[in-house]
Amino acid sequence: MNYSPTAALGQFIRRFTRMGKQYGVEWWILVAGAIVILGVVSMAMFATVIAPYNPYDQDTGPQLSPPDSEHLMGTDNLQRDVFSRIIFGARTILGVAILAAILSSILGISMGLISGYAGGGFDKVFSLVMDSIYSFPGLILAIAFAAMLEPGVTNISIAVAVIYIPTYFRLVRGQTLTIKQELYVEAARAIGAPGSTILAKYIFPNVIATTAVVFTMNVADAIMTEAALTYLGLGLPPSVVDWGMDLAMGKKFLPSGQWWLITFPGAMISLLAVGFTMLGEGLSEILNPRLLEK
Amino acid sequence: MKNLLRYIIGRTLLTIPMLFVLLSIVFVVVRVMPGDPVSAMLGGHAPEKVIEQKKEELGLNRPLIVQYGRYLLQICRLDLGDSMIFKQSVMSTLRDKLPATVELTFFAMLICLAVGIPFGAYAADKRRSAQDYGIRLYGIVIYCIPVYWLGLMLQMIFGVWLDIFPIAGRTGARMFSSTFDRTGLYILDTIVAGNVEALGDVLIHLVLPCVTLGLVLSGIFIRLTRANMLDVLKADYILAAEARGIHHRRVVYKHALLNAFVPILTMMGLQVAILMAGAVLTETTFSWPGMGRLLLERIYLRDYPTIQGVIVIFAVIVALISLVVDVIYAFIDPRLRY
Amino acid sequence: MNSNILEIENLTVHFPIYIGTVRAVENVTLEIKQGEVMGLVGESGCGKSTLGFSILRLLRPPGLIAGGQIRYHGNDIVRMDEQELLAIRGKRIAMIFQDPLTSLNPLFRVGDQFIETIQTHENGVSNKEAVERAADMLKRLGIAPDRLYEYPHQMSGGMRQRIMIGIALVLNPDLLLADEPTTSLDVIVEAQFLDLLNELREQFNLTILLISHNIGIVAQMADRVTVMYGGRLAETGKAEALFADPRHPYTQGLLASIPNIKLDQPKLHSMPGAPPDLVDPPSGCVFHPRCPYVMDKCRGEIPPSFNDQDHQTACWLYG
Numbered sequence: 001m002n003y004s005p006t007a008a009l010g011q012f013i014r015r016f017t018r019m020g021k022q023y024g025v026e027w028w029i030l031v032a033g034a035i036v037i038l039g040v041v042s043m044a045m046f047a048t049v050i051a052p053y054n055p056y057d058q059d060t061g062p063q064l065s066p067p068d069s070e071h072l073m074g075t076d077n078l079q080r081d082v083f084s085r086i087i088f089g090a091r092t093i094l095g096v097a098i099l100a101a102i103l104s105s106i107l108g109i110s111m112g113l114i115s116g117y118a119g120g121g122f123d124k125v126f127s128l129v130m131d132s133i134y135s136f137p138g139l140i141l142a143i144a145f146a147a148m149l150e151p152g153v154t155n156i157s158i159a160v161a162v163i164y165i166p167t168y169f170r171l172v173r174g175q176t177l178t179i180k181q182e183l184y185v186e187a188a189r190a191i192g193a194p195g196s197t198i199l200a201k202y203i204f205p206n207v208i209a210t211t212a213v214v215f216t217m218n219v220a221d222a223i224m225t226e227a228a229l230t231y232l233g234l235g236l237p238p239s240v241v242d243w244g245m246d247l248a249m250g251k252k253f254l255p256s257g258q259w260w261l262i263t264f265p266g267a268m269i270s271l272l273a274v275g276f277t278m279l280g281e282g283l284s285e286i287l288n289p290r291l292l293e294k
Numbered sequence: 295m296k297n298l299l300r301y302i303i304g305r306t307l308l309t310i311p312m313l314f315v316l317l318s319i320v321f322v323v324v325r326v327m328p329g330d331p332v333s334a335m336l337g338g339h340a341p342e343k344v345i346e347q348k349k350e351e352l353g354l355n356r357p358l359i360v361q362y363g364r365y366l367l368q369i370c371r372l373d374l375g376d377s378m379i380f381k382q383s384v385m386s387t388l389r390d391k392l393p394a395t396v397e398l399t400f401f402a403m404l405i406c407l408a409v410g411i412p413f414g415a416y417a418a419d420k421r422r423s424a425q426d427y428g429i430r431l432y433g434i435v436i437y438c439i440p441v442y443w444l445g446l447m448l449q450m451i452f453g454v455w456l457d458i459f460p461i462a463g464r465t466g467a468r469m470f471s472s473t474f475d476r477t478g479l480y481i482l483d484t485i486v487a488g489n490v491e492a493l494g495d496v497l498i499h500l501v502l503p504c505v506t507l508g509l510v511l512s513g514i515f516i517r518l519t520r521a522n523m524l525d526v527l528k529a530d531y532i533l534a535a536e537a538r539g540i541h542h543r544r545v546v547y548k549h550a551l552l553n554a555f556v557p558i559l560t561m562m563g564l565q566v567a568i569l570m571a572g573a574v575l576t577e578t579t580f581s582w583p584g585m586g587r588l589l590l591e592r593i594y595l596r597d598y599p600t601i602q603g604v605i606v607i608f609a610v611i612v613a614l615i616s617l618v619v620d621v622i623y624a625f626i627d628p629r630l631r632y
Numbered sequence: 633m634n635s636n637i638l639e640i641e642n643l644t645v646h647f648p649i650y651i652g653t654v655r656a657v658e659n660v661t662l663e664i665k666q667g668e669v670m671g672l673v674g675e676s677g678c679g680k681s682t683l684g685f686s687i688l689r690l691l692r693p694p695g696l697i698a699g700g701q702i703r704y705h706g707n708d709i710v711r712m713d714e715q716e717l718l719a720i721r722g723k724r725i726a727m728i729f730q731d732p733l734t735s736l737n738p739l740f741r742v743g744d745q746f747i748e749t750i751q752t753h754e755n756g757v758s759n760k761e762a763v764e765r766a767a768d769m770l771k772r773l774g775i776a777p778d779r780l781y782e783y784p785h786q787m788s789g790g791m792r793q794r795i796m797i798g799i800a801l802v803l804n805p806d807l808l809l810a811d812e813p814t815t816s817l818d819v820i821v822e823a824q825f826l827d828l829l830n831e832l833r834e835q836f837n838l839t840i841l842l843i844s845h846n847i848g849i850v851a852q853m854a855d856r857v858t859v860m861y862g863g864r865l866a867e868t869g870k871a872e873a874l875f876a877d878p879r880h881p882y883t884q885g886l887l888a889s890i891p892n893i894k895l896d897q898p899k900l901h902s903m904p905g906a907p908p909d910l911v912d913p914p915s916g917c918v919f920h921p922r923c924p925y926v927m928d929k930c931r932g933e934i935p936p937s938f939n940d941q942d943h944q945t946a947c948w949l950y951g
Contacts, residue, residue, distance in 0.1 A: 132315035139571035140608055144323045147593045231442055266443030273438035530734040538749045539721035552739055
């Protein structure tokens with residue numbers, strides 16, 4: 001056995017391409033999505049190192065100048081460097097989207113588990129509430145929440161999180177109901193295992209795989225919702241660097257043709273959302289392969 | 295026919311508890327959230343007594359339960375209160391703005407279906423081919439493009455650079471006339487008034503917003519149609535039809551697509567919610583005087599009764615459309631009838 | 633001597649999937665004579681249905697015909713262009729399937745499905761004419777013509793099966809391919825169906841390829857029988873000869889496995905082993921791992937079909 005780093009890399013690459021051959025296109029879609037995400041995340045993490053200017057600096061160059069060698073993406077009306085704002089904006093959008101997704105999933109999954117397991121009237125009421133929220137336009141609900149709460153990162157994350165809780169709830173509740181009927185759960189109950197143990201040991205692990213896929217799609221959607229809210233001027237104060245807000249600001253200069261103010265923020269939002277979506281699609285196929293068809 | 299009626303009644307009854315839950319949520323959100331609407335409205339520096347007086351006026355100092363009861367009763371009487379800012383009842387404001395949203399969403403949906411369904415069927419037919427992957431990629435990407443960004447880009451390209459389409463509003467300034475406001479649906483109004491020039495103007499204003507919203511939503515329908523078609527194409531009756539020598543294209547686009555359309559229709563009920571959300575963003579981008587833009591305007595102005603009214607209407611619309619779609623579904627699929 | 637209506641020569645059908653290639657049908661040669669009923673039997677997965685589908689090139693992807701010829705009146709179906717193929721399907725060679733409920737489009741009325749078939753193949757037939765022909769067909773099948781206005785789910789299973797035959801025969805084809813036609817029917821309906829099939833066979837001068845894993849109905853109906861195993865042809869010959877004197881060890885095992893109510897059988901006969909893996913089939917004779925008479929030669933070489941008075945057996949015992 002050869003343990004040198006080059007050999008290890010070689011093995012990794014071989015394993016990598018073998019997965020590709022086995023799963024076909026879906027694996028590469030997943031990889032593509034992962035690369036995009038890693039790229040943006042790195043950009044966010046190393047923002048202070050990569051960004052040529054401070055995103056708040058209002059004196060970096062001429063006002064409203066198009067992209068050139070000094071300012072890769074041009075400058076805005078407050079003479080700030082757009083490229084740096086794009087780089088720092090990644091932090092905001094990723095932070096909010098992931099925080100919202102985590103909140104949603106924790107609440108939605110736990111409520112789904114409990115409601116599905118408990119059953120009865122409690123379950124019926126909860127399901128009704130969740131179904132109602134689910135069928136309502138999510139963005140509008142988020143707008144309502146964001147409008148009523150003080151602008152801030154935590155609050156906007158809450159506003160975004162609320163609309164996805166029903167998705168997790170429905171998924172987990174459905175699976176809980178099915179698994180609840182399984183023989184091994186009955187057996188566990190017969191030997192006196194308390195509900196919490198059953199939930200934790202039997203039901204939860206089964207639910208994890210599908211929720212992982214939903215989580216990635218959730219993040220993709222949360223990204224879109226966050227950007228939509230800030231575009232509408234809700235959720236975050238102007239002091240935060242954010243792609244959606246920059247879009248809203250750039251909109252004013254559209255008739256005068258300053259295209260760089262709109263193009264770059266919008267493209268980044270799309271790119272990030274596509275990245276997470278591709279990750280989700282690839283993951284979904286790999287975890288639930290549909291062999292001969294498709 | 296009796297079965298259909300029974301189904302309709304049953305389904306309608308189901309809508310009521312859902313509506314109830316939604317209305318309650320709206321109430322909670324608008325009232326229980328931190329922040330005092332009255333002091334915000336009065337500028338934040340008004341003396342205590344003025345605030346108290348205003349609250350008394352609006353009935354905001356009664357216990358919450360009482361407010362809740364009054365709220366529900368008012369809704370049953372189709373009374374959504376009056377705007378806190380303007381001297382207008384919420385209902386009449388909504389009546390002004392609703393047709394604009396209806397026109398926008400209707401045509402956007404048409405474009406969405408016209409693009410989404412054929413492409414989805416085509417992709418399913420040519421699965422695993424380059425066309426299939428290309429169409430699926432388009433479907434994913436277009437849905438991930440923020441609708442307002444697409445709107446802005448289209449405005450920039452077609453409105454500013456090429457100057458073909460207008461970038462705001464429903465009509466050009468000089469066209470505006472009170473003869474338009476019979477139904478509020480400008481297309482109908484201009485046709486009824488026989489004014490071809492005005493009709494043209496209205497249509498040209500419709501293009502960019504509807505195409506924007508329609509294209510973004512088409513992404514979902516492509517994936518939906520493709521998935522349903524793949525299932526249907528596996529069915530025995532498709533094989534049997536091919537065995538009878540029926541041309542492949544006819545088998546796919548008549549036999550298969552019609553069967554796939556039925557589950558797509560049910561999905562459309564869910565998509566209405568996304569359509570509404572998209573409409574809000576499209577309206578703000580194109581200065582389209584509809585309910586979406588109204589919502590945002592009043593949020594900035596802190597006009598709580600109107601905000602509440604708009605959200606209530608959205609809830610009612612979504613519930614109604616979902617009901618209608620389910621009924622149509624029962625109508626089309628003979629298996630549910632007999 | 634009757635002429636051959638269909639000649640299958642060295643037909644090979646593969647399904648390339650991600651774990652390998654499934655060799656569903658391997659080098660099968662067989663003839664169907666004009667006017668006869670040919671029974672095609674074998675257990676699930678032996679390739680008989682796949683063979684049936686390949687005749688009209690109805691294989692679903694990833695299935696493909698990897699080699700061989702299927703000659704219909706001399707013309708090779710495998711190499712025909714699409715137009716010729718469409719002209720044959722439904723009009724010269726028709727096919728009926730296992731489950732009549734799922735074989736009929738649930739959204740269309742039964743009559744429409746008839747009309748479509750007629751109008752697809754014969755230009756200039758008016759709707760009225762087509763309806764008349766369909767009504768005629770129904771009468772022959774013992775169904776009231778006004779049933780044409782119903783939907784498939786409104787009918788019973790047996791009636792749907794008759795409708796399916798009706799649509800298949802409305803254009804008077806020469807050859808009918810029946811893939812497991814009675815599997816979804818209960819025994820009484822099955823008997824009625826077989827009677828009907830016999831009647832129709834005379835009326836329409838039909839040649840029938842009856843594919844089934846139910847040896848019983850094949851024994852009732854077939855003039856000649858072909859047995860398949862592991863994608864290959866095991867034995868073929870006249871029905872009486874094959875049932876009276878099965879030659880291939882697999883056929884022997886198959887027939888011996890049928891429980892006989894008249895015998896006192898404390899333990900039912902079964903063949904040891906399991907059906908072969910079609911992705912990685914055994915070397916030589918595909919049946920050799922389970923054969924009670926296996927010889928060294930069987931492990932190494934694939935046996936050809938040995939003919940003896942029109943009774944062919946693919947087994948080295950007869951070489």
